[in-house]
Amino acid sequence: MKVNGFLKDVTGASRVTKARRELIEHGDPNNIYSDPIRETAKELHPEVTKVRVIDVKDVSPTARKYRFAADLGDILPPFMCGQYCSLDLEIDGTVTTRPYSICSAPFEAREGAEPFFELTIRNGRPGEGFVSSWFYENVKEGDTFKAHLPFGQFYYEPLRDSKHIVGLAGGSGITPFYSMAKEIAHGTMDADLTILYGSVSTKDIILKEELEAIDCDRVRLINVISGDEDYDGEKGFLSADIIKKYSSEDSTYFVCGPLAMYHFVRGELEKLNVPARRIRMETFGAPRDITKAEGYPEIKPALFALHVIRGIQEDLVQASSLEPIAVALERAGIKNNTRCRSGSCGFCRCKLVKGEVFVPAEGDGRRRADKENNYIHACSAYPLSECTVKIPIV
Amino acid sequence: MAFYKDKYDVIVIGGALAGMSCAMRLAAAGKSVLILERHNLPGGMATSFVRNGIEMEATLHEMMSLGKEDEPLYIRQYLDEMKVAIDWLRVPEAYELYSPADGIDITLHAGRRADGTWVCADEIDDKYPGTKKEVNRLLETCRKVYESVLFLNEHTLSKAEMLLKHEALVKTAGYSAKEVLEKSFHLPEEVVKILSAYWIYVGQPISTLPFTIYSFLMADYMIGGSYVARGFSHEMSVAMAERCEELGVQFEYCQNVEKILVRNGRVYGVRTSRGDEIHCDYIASAPYPNTVYGRMIEPQSEVPVQARKYANAMPMSVTCFSVVLLLDQKPEDLNIHSYSVFSSDIPFDTDVFWAQGRNLGGWDYLTTICLNYANDEAVPEGMTSLSITTLPLPESFMQVRPDQYFDVKRSVAKEMIKRVSSHLGVNLLDHIVEIEIETPVTMSHYTSDYRGGIYGYQHSMNNSVVARLEDVEKEQYIKGLVGCASHQLVGDGMACNINNGKIASKMILAMMEEQA
Structure with a gap:
């Protein structure tokens, strides 16, 4: 090798070793550990926040708004309009979770004497929404919960979305838009919001008074009533015509409501040639009847054995083909992490060691390699045979 | 009934690449191994995420040290030996460097010709005629250093033998990349700049980057090229996790290790946030020494003063700020x-780029990765998967409070998008379908790594890999405790971390033998 100039030097290794030893020798001998970035991360994404109900208010004949403040010295993390909170709930000895969109504005969790956030919960119809009905009937001021927040991607992203938001809401899907409306009115969110709120009758409108009380020229509310011919205003469903009437040249559409509404609205937006990047859909809740999901195989409802591996322990429980594995675990009293309960967030990721499950394509948020290696999201995996799963120890 | 055995030979804290690499080798040697990973996914930063059904790489990932199947480099050899099967796709070019202020816009490719000359030397010579010979000579020097480092990774030699057989390594060990590039080779300033572009993959300015590390990086990339996994980085992580379990490793997710239990100068177990106390003889730790000595060792009186000096003296390397985008047109149209x-x-x-890393934004050196060109099928048709990344120092984010966080990250991201837009002559802000902004806080949230660090400690002249190697055994301050992540011997990067894990397993096996 041809060497030039100082490359003849062969003492380099000992020189750098000496330099490093000196560096370490000059290190502080005391414990000076501090990690401000970790502190910030923990404040933004607390594993759990203890909260207490400080107010309950009827916001329709069938819905109530619950106000929560941090309990026992916890602090509420900041969130963005449209994000959700997952509550740990214990009902008759069974521990489960439910995700609810936060309906209060982000600034309300940061300002004031007692910062808070609010969830609006509707009394479910018979046979549906069992947990929400329980919540509606039982929860009262002073009750405490473990809350997990914030989660979800259904938020206004100024780097992506246009400044004019058209909110397409159905039923309790109004809640994230109420949050946006208040934040805009407060001057802390720079956007214009037109809410098209579809209800069967004016009785079904949730947060009616609250929405009407918002006095801000950047926020507009249009109720669209489908079941009352005499209604003095927009009638019918959230059709292309109505959407178009209230859209601007470059609107971003945020859609939140029941599954049937998604399917309808998606078609209507297609008619209007709205580009994909201008449509944000919140996906919420497991299908009411999995057997009606696209691609569900021809099998009779059945109970299967479910082997659950946690560490070196294995338990045997039962699982219904009609319910996701996450629910089977809850029914058996086996703790399990769930957040979105729609298959997308992946909190309940676990390994299907043996057996067969059905995963609805809608909302399947699994990574490619997970699909290939039989990892499932327990909240959206329905057993089709005896199964063995390995889940995290909670 | 219990979730854990009474005792394990080894507990690995952190199921990222280093931890899994360490665990699989220990398990292959018949040891009982438990991995405790705080997240619900394997791989640490080698991961991906899904938005509205579309998977995206978490950041700029390319895997080095693989080489082609028929000319495997050391990490491909190791993964083959461990029977980890991953579907690799070769990245087409080494890199493009675009620096209009220097009049530089050049694309380099990896590879050597049959006569031993380098493809990129020709590419540089096309634009800067007369440089071919010197560039070839530089890369040959790099290759020799590289081969020596790999040899010394597995063997120890006397000083005389070192000088005889590893002259290039010995003679450059005391110098920075800048010193060697500028003083030992006759290259125009622009060519030195072109050949310094990879500095970002170690996050060290070339004035303080040991030539040893520079050589390793250049030779490895230019010999072997780089790769991505067909199923995103998550494919690699899952493949390694699956292999660990096949080999008998107990792999537990969502388990945060809070304390490392030490008695009489020796580890004997860990305690998790869940409250499990689990016993073992050895621990391989992904948490940084700062975290381990600062808040994990219990009792704190077991931390030797020398260990504190070491952790406090180690210069922290960079963290990451990345804007991950899905765009609504094909790359060519953008x-x-x-x-x-x-x-x-x-x-x-x-030097200027590195110093800018202390600030919040205003970063002039960006890395833009377009996944389509390595893995077209992974991106929805008609769309582009693009990430824009820079590697600032942790102090850039130390003052950011939770209330400012969303605004701060958006304004910095916007600036980065605008910079790249101006290079492309296309306003990317008009094409965003999905956007995720990852900050040092994001790194900390998902991994809990000290101050959001992603590259471990600086590869600086006063923390040279040559010196680290010399003193590695002395720096085992607590018996049975071995570091196992990018803060260890060979530093940052996915391949390096697999190697860090391999080295940690070797150290543990040696200690076990000694104990016996």
Whole structure:
């Protein structure tokens, strides 16, 4: 090798070793550990926040708004309009979770004497929404919960979305838009919001008074009533015509409501040639009847054995083909992490060691390699045979 | 009934690449191994995420040290030996460097010709005639250093033998990349800049980057090229996790290790946030020494003063700020034509770029990766998967409070998008379908790594890998405790971390033998 100039030097290794030893020798001998970035991360994404109900208010004949403040010295993390909170709930000895969109504005969790956030919960119809009905009937001021927040991607992203938001809401899907409306009115969110709120009758409108009380020229509310011919205003469903009437040249559409509404609205937006990047859909809740999901195989409802591996322990429980594995675990009293309960967030990721499950394509948020290696999201995996799963120890 | 055995030979804290690499080798040697991973996914930063059904790489990932199947480099050899099967796709080019202030816009490719000359030397010579010979000579020197480092990774030699057989390594060990590049080779300033673009993959300016590390990086990339996994980085992580379990490793997710239990100068177990106390003889730790000695060792009186000095003296390397985008047009329609582009908005100067890393934004050196060019099928048709990344120092984010966080990250991201937009002549802000902004806080949230660090400690002249190697055994301050992540011997990067894990397993096996 041809060497030039100082490359003849062969003492380099000992020189750098000496330099490093000196560096370490000059290190502080005391414990000076501090990690401000970790502190910030923990404040933004607390594993759990203890909260207490400080107010309950009827916001329709069938819905109530619950106000929560941090309990026992916890602090509420900041969130963005449209994000959700997952509550740990214990009902008759069974521990489960439910995700609810936060309906209060982000600034309300940061300002004031007692910062808070609010969830609006509707009394479910018979046979549906069992947990929400329980919540509606039982929860009262002073009750405490473990809350997990914030989660979800259904938020206004100024780097992506246009400044004019058209909110397409159905039923309790109004809640994230109420949050946006208040934040805009407060001057802390720079956007214009037109809410098209579809209800069967004016009785079904949730947060009616609250929405009407918002006095801000950047926020507009249009109720669209489908079941009352005499209604003095927009009638019918959230059709292309109505959407178009209230859209601007470059609107971003945020859609939140029941599954049937998604399917309808998606078609209507297609008619209007709205580009994909201008449509944000919140996906919420497991299908009411999995057997009606696209691609569900021809099998009779059945109970299967479910082997659950946690560490070196294995338990045997039962699982219904009609319910996701996450629910089977809850029914058996086996703790399990769930957040979105729609298959997308992946909190309940676990390994299907043996057996067969059905995963609805809608909302399947699994990574490619997970699909290939039989990892499932327990909240959206329905057993089709005896199964063995390995889940995290909670 | 219990979730854990009474005792394990080894507990690995952190199921990222280093931890899994360490665990699989220990398990293959018949040891009982438990991995405790705080997240619900394996792989640490080698991961991906899904938005509205579309998977995206978490950041700029390319795997080095693989080489082609028929000419495997050391990490491909190791993964083969461990029977880890991953579907690798070769990245088309090494990189494009775009630095208009220097008049530089050049794309280099990896590879050597049959006569031993380098493809990139020809590419540079095309634009800077008369440089071919010197560039070839530089890369040959790099290759020799590289081979020596790999040899010494497995063997120890006397000083005389070292000088005889590893002259290039010995003679350059005391110098920085800048010193060697500028003083030992006759290259125009622009060519030195072109050949310094990879500095970002170690996050060290070339003035303080040991030539040893520079050589390793250049030779490895230019011999073997780089790769991505067909199923995103998560494919690699899952493949390694699956292999660990096949080999008998107990792999537990969502388990945060809070304390490392020490008695009489020796580890005997860990305690998790869940409250499990689990016993073992050895621990391989992904948490940084700062975290381990600062808050994990219990009792704190077991931390030797020398260990504190070491952790407090180690210079922290960079963290990451990344904007991950899904765009609504094909790359060509957005003027994007390369997989990886390094760009500079000022005259190229790694000292200046590095110093800018202390600030919040105003970063002139960006890395833009377009996944389509390595893995087209992974991106929805008609769309582009693009990430823009820079590697600031942790102090850039130390003052950011939770209330400012969303605004701060958006304003910095917007600036980065605008810079790349101006290079492309296309406003990317008009094409965003999905956007995720990852900050040092994101790194900390998902991994809990000290101050959001991603590259461990600086590869600086006063923390040279040559010196680290010399003192590695002395720096085992607590018996049975071995570091196992990018803060260890060979530093940052996915391949390096697999190697860090391999080295940790070797150290543990040696200690076990000694104990016996």
